[in-house]
Amino acid sequence: MEELQRSFRASCLLSVSVVLLLWLNITARPSMAVTQIVPIGVILDLGLNSVLGEMIHNSLAFAIKEYYSVNKQTATKIDLIVWNVSRYDIFTAASAAYDLMENKKVHAILGPQTSEQARYIVKLGEKYQVPVIWFPITGPSLLLPPSPSSIYSNEGLNCFQFRAIADIIKAVGWQSIVPIYEETEYGSHLLPCLSNVLKEMGIQMANVTAIDSSSTDLGINTTLDTLNNMRTHVFLVHMSMDLGKEFIWSAQQKEMMVEGYAWILTQELSSLTDPRVSLTRNLYKGRSTVPVEQFTDFFPLKRYMQGALGVRPMDSKNTDFRRNSEKIFNSRLPLYAWWAYHTIEALAKAVEKVEKAGTDNGLTLRSQILDTSFTAKSGVHFDLTKGQLDQSEYEVYNVIGDRERIIGSWSPETGLVQNHDKEDIETSSEYQLKDPMWPGDTLDKPPKLRIGVRRTNSFPEFVNVYNSTKLHFDGFAINVFSKAVKVLPFSLNNYEFVPLPNQSRSHNTSYDDILCRQMKEEDLDAIIGDITIVASRTKCVDFTLPYLDSSVAMVVRVKNISTSKGILLKPFKWSLWLILGAIFVGATIIINAFEIIRANNSRFNNPFLVYKIDVMENFESTTARWMVIMTSFLFVLVMQVYTAKLTSILTQGTTNEPSFKDENEIKSSNVPVGYKKGSWVRGLLIDQIGLKDEQLKGLGSREEYNEALSNGTVDAIFDETPYLILFLSRYRSRFMMTGTMYQTGGFSFAFPKKSGFTSHFSTAILNVTQEVESYRALMSQSSLPTSIEDVEFEDQNDIETSSLSISNIGGFYPVLISIVVAFLFGLFILNPSVIRWLSNLSQRLCPEFSAQTFKKLNPANPPNGQGQV
Numbered sequence: 001m002e003e004l005q006r007s008f009r010a011s012c013l014l015s016v017s018v019v020l021l022l023w024l025n026i027t028a029r030p031s032m033a034v035t036q037i038v039p040i041g042v043i044l045d046l047g048l049n050s051v052l053g054e055m056i057h058n059s060l061a062f063a064i065k066e067y068y069s070v071n072k073q074t075a076t077k078i079d080l081i082v083w084n085v086s087r088y089d090i091f092t093a094a095s096a097a098y099d100l101m102e103n104k105k106v107h108a109i110l111g112p113q114t115s116e117q118a119r120y121i122v123k124l125g126e127k128y129q130v131p132v133i134w135f136p137i138t139g140p141s142l143l144l145p146p147s148p149s150s151i152y153s154n155e156g157l158n159c160f161q162f163r164a165i166a167d168i169i170k171a172v173g174w175q176s177i178v179p180i181y182e183e184t185e186y187g188s189h190l191l192p193c194l195s196n197v198l199k200e201m202g203i204q205m206a207n208v209t210a211i212d213s214s215s216t217d218l219g220i221n222t223t224l225d226t227l228n229n230m231r232t233h234v235f236l237v238h239m240s241m242d243l244g245k246e247f248i249w250s251a252q253q254k255e256m257m258v259e260g261y262a263w264i265l266t267q268e269l270s271s272l273t274d275p276r277v278s279l280t281r282n283l284y285k286g287r288s289t290v291p292v293e294q295f296t297d298f299f300p301l302k303r304y305m306q307g308a309l310g311v312r313p314m315d316s317k318n319t320d321f322r323r324n325s326e327k328i329f330n331s332r333l334p335l336y337a338w339w340a341y342h343t344i345e346a347l348a349k350a351v352e353k354v355e356k357a358g359t360d361n362g363l364t365l366r367s368q369i370l371d372t373s374f375t376a377k378s379g380v381h382f383d384l385t386k387g388q389l390d391q392s393e394y395e396v397y398n399v400i401g402d403r404e405r406i407i408g409s410w411s412p413e414t415g416l417v418q419n420h421d422k423e424d425i426e427t428s429s430e431y432q433l434k435d436p437m438w439p440g441d442t443l444d445k446p447p448k449l450r451i452g453v454r455r456t457n458s459f460p461e462f463v464n465v466y467n468s469t470k471l472h473f474d475g476f477a478i479n480v481f482s483k484a485v486k487v488l489p490f491s492l493n494n495y496e497f498v499p500l501p502n503q504s505r506s507h508n509t510s511y512d513d514i515l516c517r518q519m520k521e522e523d524l525d526a527i528i529g530d531i532t533i534v535a536s537r538t539k540c541v542d543f544t545l546p547y548l549d550s551s552v553a554m555v556v557r558v559k560n561i562s563t564s565k566g567i568l569l570k571p572f573k574w575s576l577w578l579i580l581g582a583i584f585v586g587a588t589i590i591i592n593a594f595e596i597i598r599a600n601n602s603r604f605n606n607p608f609l610v611y612k613i614d615v616m617e618n619f620e621s622t623t624a625r626w627m628v629i630m631t632s633f634l635f636v637l638v639m640q641v642y643t644a645k646l647t648s649i650l651t652q653g654t655t656n657e658p659s660f661k662d663e664n665e666i667k668s669s670n671v672p673v674g675y676k677k678g679s680w681v682r683g684l685l686i687d688q689i690g691l692k693d694e695q696l697k698g699l700g701s702r703e704e705y706n707e708a709l710s711n712g713t714v715d716a717i718f719d720e721t722p723y724l725i726l727f728l729s730r731y732r733s734r735f736m737m738t739g740t741m742y743q744t745g746g747f748s749f750a751f752p753k754k755s756g757f758t759s760h761f762s763t764a765i766l767n768v769t770q771e772v773e774s775y776r777a778l779m780s781q782s783s784l785p786t787s788i789e790d791v792e793f794e795d796q797n798d799i800e801t802s803s804l805s806i807s808n809i810g811g812f813y814p815v816l817i818s819i820v821v822a823f824l825f826g827l828f829i830l831n832p833s834v835i836r837w838l839s840n841l842s843q844r845l846c847p848e849f850s851a852q853t854f855k856k857l858n859p860a861n862p863p864n865g866q867g868q869v
């Protein structure tokens with residue numbers, strides 16, 4: 001009985017379960033029956049060394065599970081048929097695509113990852129009318145990979161990240177960078193895009209390095225060694241994740257992630273350093289969670305990339321939807337993962353629409369996919385209407401420790417801006433970044449610039465290098481440089497001064513040698529100092545605009561006032577003295593003649609003219625009176641001029657006379673000439689002015705200038721005006737500047753040929769020199785007189801203490817002779833008795849002749865002296 005009951009119960013249970021099963025079967029059947037499985041081909045590299053392939057595959061699988069668990073009532077269901085093909089293998093990829101289209105009759109193909117493969121598969125898809133969505137780094141695309149020629153046009157979306165990077169390079173102020181790229185189609189996009197933009201900015205790409213995508217450790221090590229030997233240690237790394245992580249790991253091993261180096265990462269590598277993201281290495285197999293231990297964590301790599309800068313597509317959205325989904329992966333998913341995820345969503349919708357419309361055709365499906373534009377719950381705006389995603393906004397990050405800091409953002413419209421909050425964009429200036437932290441935890445921007453400074457200088461006002469426990473650099477040139485650095489369009493905080501020449505060389509090195517040889521030998525980024533722009537030097541270096549004008553001029557002795565004879569005669573030239581004398585004598589004779597003519601008519605009063613105004617009434621003749629007035633007037637005039645001229649001579653005014661007037665006089669008199677030792681001026685003296693080699697003598701300092709000029713070792717010194725002004729400010733009273741001014745290029749700073757700094761510094765120097773007040777302050781800070789007029793004369797007293805002596809007037813004997821002559825002349829003119837005596841004398845000696853002569857000379861006055869009194 002019990003057995004029966006038991007069997008009944010069992011059969012009941014069985015039948016109930018059968019009925020239940022049947023019912024279930026019946027209810028389930030209608031949906032099962034209509035759901036059409038749509039085969040979709042997937043071609044990805046799922047090898048161990050392809051992070052991106054696995055990531056995309058995981059996203060696709062995850063998206064299908066999610067999509068169909070939410071959308072239960074679909075008429076279609078996507079079924080992925082996955083081909084695992086190495087990303088370097090174009091042939092297998094093409095044949096996989098062929099197999100999927102021809103045999104598996106797939107409706108669409110997702111993948112591949114590389115443009116080399118995509119080029120064939122997209123073409124094949126066109127032939128079979130199967131839409132192909134492949135996964136370049138810029139996001140899912142239905143388009144053919146850009147041909148090299150279209151990349152050169154610099155318009156493609158592919159170029160945006162490189163334009164962002166170029167703007168970063170400009171903002172940071174690097175003048176040259178070393179691009180390192182993977183030798184694939186993906187990698188070689190870098191060059192055409194970047195070189196165009198950098199060329200416009202005047203930034204050089206030095207030692208462009210390509211790495212074979214299948215490089216071994218050894219290959220990478222060799223490349224790194226070469227890179228390490230380069231001058232520029234600013235590297236731009238553009239690689240796939242897979243090569244990139246090997247490369248970065250090796251660079252870390254070689255200690256190239258330390259102070260002095262700078263690294264910029266492009267979009268794909270930026271995923272490796274994204275602290276918000278962990279990348280899984282295990283295929284997602286539909287489990288509810290991926291076990292934590294199965295993650296391949298790239299966290300150590302982030303630590304290796306300390307101080308690196310990078311760009312990645314702007315993606316700071318963190319919606320609830322993402323957070324829920326990310327629980328499954330125990331981490332945030334990178335943007336690429338979301339793009340792949342939404343590709344499934346777009347594809348599933350398109351497939352569904354095509355199925356409902358009943359037009360099962362590849363072209364319709366393609367146009368349905370191209371119709372996709374939605375903002376997903378993840379916050380990603382997914383728009384395929386242009387055939388590919390339109391991602392053009394980037395954020396700039398700086399790796400700091402295990403974290404990173406967003407230091408700026410970039411978009412084609414705004415360029416680089418410091419803040420990526422949209423409201424702040426207007427207020428923040430373009431090409432600005434927050435100060436990055438560089439490798440080695442420092443704020444000093446790499447590379448450290450080496451600025452050469454000549455060690456010895458006879459004029460320390462310009463450059464002064466001195467050692468008091470540590471080396472000090474000082475002087476006008478250094479001050480101008482420091483000031484210019486502050487007005488550069490980028491910050492330049494990391495430079496050191498290198499004294500030239502270094503200890504092993506003799507100290508007297510000319511700038512020619514320093515510019516042409518030591519610039520290269522010492523690997524300098526600039527040389528600053530009192531460097532004159534000279535044509536011959538432009539072969540070796542580039543000059544900035546001058547910060548100080550200069551000309552070549554000549555300094556000679558002032559003619560010694562105490563030895564110059566006859567100062568009383570000096571005001572007038574000899575010719576003028578003679579003319580004045582002639583006028584005087586002539587006037588006397590003429591007036592006398594008129595008086596005598598009159599006297600013949602009336603009575604003879606006074607035959608000789610005396611220059612006294614009250615004498616006037618003695619003149620009877622009107623013409624004689626007029627003559628007297630005129631002559632007196634001329635006399636007063638001449639006296640005035642004479643007095644003024646003599647005063648100016650005695651007070652050492654403008655009539656200072658150089659011992660040599662100009663270089664022609666020097667040349668013709670062949671006297672010894674001094675120049676500054678090691679100066680380029682020597683060349684000018686020989687080639688331009690035509691002085692002889694043996695005439696020239698090198699002098700070291702302004703004290704030597706003084707000594708040589710004073711003791712007659714040289715008779716003139718040629719040098720540039722800034723030095724001469726300094727020299728004269730100390731020794732002005734005895735020397736003076738004279739001769740032609742030979743204009744030179746002025747003082748400036750030198751940079752290696754083609755250095756990008758030259759133009760920046762030229763602009764900065766203009767700014768410094770045009771700020772007149774502070775420029776003058778800078779000059780006086782370095783005790784430089786701004787011009788010869790500003791010179792404060794240190795030996796002014798020398799002039800005032802010297803007083804006139806008899807020798808000034810012309811020496812003892814000349815004075816004595818003058819006095820005797822004047823006395824005799826006065827007697828002769830004033831005293832008729834002297835004349836009478838003279839005529840008597842001559843009458844006695846030579847009566848005939850004398851009588852005639854005196855008769856002629858003075859017919860009214862007979863030679864015997866018996867006048868009609």
Ligand SMILES: *[C@@H]1O[C@H](CO)[C@@H](O)[C@H](O)[C@H]1NC(C)=O
Binds near residue numbers: 046047084085086
């Ligand atoms: C994909 O192929 C590579 C070799 O080509 C193999 O190492 C890897 O395990 C494969 N991945 C999967 C998921 O089958």
Ligand SMILES: *[C@@H]1O[C@H](CO)[C@@H](O)[C@H](O)[C@H]1NC(C)=O
Binds near residue numbers: 206227229230
């Ligand atoms: C880098 O390039 C410069 C000139 O462009 C060259 O002189 C130098 O040898 C190169 N350095 C290396 C390590 O290739």
Ligand SMILES: *[C@@H]1O[C@H](CO)[C@@H](O)[C@H](O)[C@H]1NC(C)=O
Binds near residue numbers: 221
């Ligand atoms: C590459 O260099 C690193 C660091 O110097 C070293 O540890 C590694 O063994 C080298 N690899 C090869 C293949 O030489």
Ligand SMILES: *[C@@H]1O[C@H](CO)[C@@H](O)[C@H](O)[C@H]1NC(C)=O
Binds near residue numbers: 467470471
């Ligand atoms: C500066 O002088 C000190 C001795 O006074 C010497 O030890 C040191 O090496 C010098 N420094 C330089 C950079 O020349």
Ligand SMILES: *[C@@H]1O[C@H](CO)[C@@H](O)[C@H](O)[C@H]1NC(C)=O
Binds near residue numbers: 502503504521522
């Ligand atoms: C000086 O320069 C020479 C050649 O440029 C170099 O070999 C030497 O090491 C330098 N010496 C110092 C002390 O820097």
Ligand SMILES: *[C@@H]1O[C@H](CO)[C@@H](O)[C@H](O)[C@H]1NC(C)=O
Binds near residue numbers: 557561
């Ligand atoms: C100029 O005169 C002074 C004395 O007044 C004398 O000491 C000096 O040597 C003279 N200079 C020359 C060049 O004759």
Ligand SMILES: *[C@@H]1O[C@H](CO)[C@@H](O)[C@H](O)[C@H]1NC(C)=O
Binds near residue numbers: 487766768771
């Ligand atoms: C120099 O630069 C500063 C800041 O860049 C600017 O404010 C100033 O106007 C400039 N001066 C001249 C004379 O251009």
